[in-house]
Amino acid sequence: MRIKSFYREILLSLIAIALSGVGFANAETKVGFVYVGPIGDHGWTYRHDVGRLAVEKALGAKVKTTFVESVKEGPDSERVIRQLAATGHKVIFTTSFGFMNPTLKVAKKFPDVKFEHATGYKQSKNVATFSGRFYEGRYIAGVIAGKISKTNKIGYVASFPIPEVVRGINAFLLGARSVNPDMSINVVWVNTWYDPGKEGDAAKALIDQGADIITQHTDSPAPLQVAENRGVKGFGQASDMIKFAPKAQLSAIIDDWDSYYVERTKAAIDGSWNSQDVWLGLKEGMVKMAPYTNMPNDVVALAQKTEDAIRDGSLHPFSGPIKDQSGKIVVEAGKVADSGMLLGMNFYVEGVQGSLPK
């Protein structure tokens, strides 16, 4: 008997707590974030979480942010997104390509909630998409590499053969060849976004094959650490990683979601939010370059000039003539790659070693 009443008391108090929780959640706008990795990855997810904190800082008491980390692409993500929508979140940022279809499915059921999906290509009335033109940063990195490299060989540690990564490889080489036509890229695919040991091993293999510039499209600073250790140069990815390679980092291509997240949240609060598809770059500040370090002043000046040219629109990294590996012209002189080609890029430009799986 006594045990029973004890349980009843616990149950009642739990219900009371739950109800009170619902009570005072009205004054602020709830903003949800769904992450594919842990915020402790120091890469992709980490940068999105920095963006979330920027929203909290900028909007203060007007918002309450929630995040769910390490959400697997697939059925789990749909449940998490739906749960966020069902618990009164008014804006939900889903920050991985694999969340695209789950986001759209949930959005259909919650027409009043605004969804922001990163790196996807499907929109709807309440689903906007956004992504960064990170290839702009890679082009600048390529220009620097073309000036610095003595072996004319770039080692590229890559994750998976998706258009985003292929675009980065091509932009890097186009940048490098714009200052040194002898440059070439060797690519090693590690088939993971995240395995510091393996990323580092891939960098070592590339250096052993003669690369004296290392760059990576994976999440950890390991390749850059290897560059530091082996006395070659490299670039940071997603964050400024100068701490990990004070002598090796030439610059870093920084993902900066802060101002976009703040703006879109504001828009949702004041009612001006509309569905859109944006691809923002250096000009809008979604892509930033870390300070140009460990290079002669003339290279710094050239890098800065390139950055300015991309920012003011006078230079497009994918300007013709661009040849693919077979030597066929894919973008004619005087033209730039159209957005369809950029979005779904599935070929290597001339000078990349190896072949892409078709």
Next chain:
Amino acid sequence: MDLLPVILTIITASTPLLLAATGELITEKSGVLNLGVEGMMLIGAIAAFATAVSTGSALLAILAGAFSGALVASIFAVLTLIFLANQVATGLALTIFGVGLSALIGSNFVGVALEPLPKLNVDGLSTIPILGKILFNHDVLVYLSFGMIFLVGWFLSKTRAGLILRAVGESHDSAHALGYSIITVRYLAVIFGGFMSGLGGSYLSLVYTPLWAENMTAGRGWIALALVVFGTWRAGRVAFGAYLFGTITILQLHVQGWGINIASQFMTMLPYIATIVVLVLISRDKGRIRMNAPQCIGKPFHPSK
């Protein structure tokens, strides 16, 4: 191409596997299957990293990594040896626990950079061309991994304590009847397994890639487990397995770098395929395998049975 740096890379890639597998070998030889290697490695990795950052002492960091591995292993030991919990499930639970706990502790260490450990250069020797670099130019944990697997092989085959350990794994009822404490032997074996996994984790966060990030072991604990089976519970073969796996992992990266026309996923598969193929070749001789596999592995011991 210069082979020397390739060999050094292979050594680095193989060392964490060898360290963890050495510990698991002893654990399994005593008749206990601990599938929690991945979790223990992660605990070791963060403990070592946190200690290195806070104290700046490499020695303290290594000790912290090893002993915290041993500490979480003791959870496993108590549950499976005293509470007779199922070993396979408890090991997997230990991995879940270790992933969570290490991430929690590590949240303060994300993005912190660390100087790699000083190499233990043997004066004069490391300047010998080629051989000097291969043999005498590593950090202390690499030497430890060789020393420990050698020691474990010697311990198992040549010492009386090793004989008792094997007897306990072979038939706990007979060993019990002979008056040996099954629980004590297994407890120590499990703790040693955790200690070595912790060392393997320390190697990752201190030397291999001196940084902390969640789940940075990326499945190496599982490979270490598989390597004990691959080595048919013999120290020499376990070491061979660790180096085979490490070598193929590194070489496939090199082959990719040369620009080969095969999808990279198939290249990444190679170490897994190779270990299967070699195991199949080794295993055909049934008698020799059976003599090495501990017969009581995975079975709980209870004296009244």
Next chain:
Amino acid sequence: MSLIPQFIPKFVLETRVEVSNKWVILSPIIAIILTLFSGIIIFSLMGKDPLLALYTFFIQPVTTLFGVTELLVKATPLVLIGVGLAIGFKANVWNIGAEGQFTMGAIFGGGAALLCNNIESYLVLPFVLLLGILGGAFWGAIPAFFKTRFNANEILTSLMLSYIAVLFLSYLVHGPWRDPGGFNFPESQLFSDYAMLPVLVENSRLNLGSVFAILVVLLGWILIARSIIGFQLRVVGLAPAAAHYAGFKHSGLVWLSFTISGGLAGLAGIAEVSGPIGQLLPSVSPGYGFTAIIVAFLGRLHPVGVLFASLVMALSYIGGENAQIEIGLPAAVTGLFQGVLLFFLLACDVLVRYRIKSSSFISGKRS
């Protein structure tokens, strides 16, 4: 012997003659109470209201119909795989590679679905499911072959084959099976409705797969408890020597265990991609194949036990997500808490099979 008291100073375990029915019920309850107490400690240390945390973890997720259906959706693959593994584990066949068999089921079945994407026929779904089961069984048959033909240990082969299957799926989805209209992103086309498992409750994701799971529990129960095969499995597991004298062929049981557990994992795989996912993705499992190993043992290798264990595991995952959303509990704490929950559940299991006696009593009796 003399050293044991150092570790067990106060009590000694005595084997029960029969599994205690009373403790079958009581031991999980004790485990849950212990978990709740440790939960209170952990959550308080994290600066969260412990009662609220426990509520969001275990109760709130199932307070709505949708929540209940989600629990079943999450538990379904665990049940399907867990029952198959339990059958094999009973015979001491160590299939650690259900993750790979799950993935192969998704590849075979998903490939069939893509092949039939323009066929409007109700035969498509059975075909897709059949191929999924075959894919899993095929991937399970490889370790069985290596084991019976070459004596190669199945722990290693099945585990390594998991990595291979996952990489193979990655290759297909990044390459030949990409959606032609999908800008080369790594996703297949969406499956047609004819290849999808029908949804059982409107506005939810609960589908026919969960019905399969229930059926598999019942069939598995009958197989283990009532059939000659089940008897052989148990004898081989408990007393290999006796089984040998009785003339049971061990290799036959290895094949049987691997094809059943592989086939069921394959069914789980195709039920996942033809159910809540609806297309092939680079990765289709958040580790169900490994979690199901815990589930199999937590359920004491009994199909009904597996069902309950799957629900507990599924709830702990969904509860963890919910706790992140509701009270901002980091995912790391969820893992930690899950580990503790499992530790208690596994440790309390001892009470089912053993009786606790004070050690003085035992030694008195013996001397």
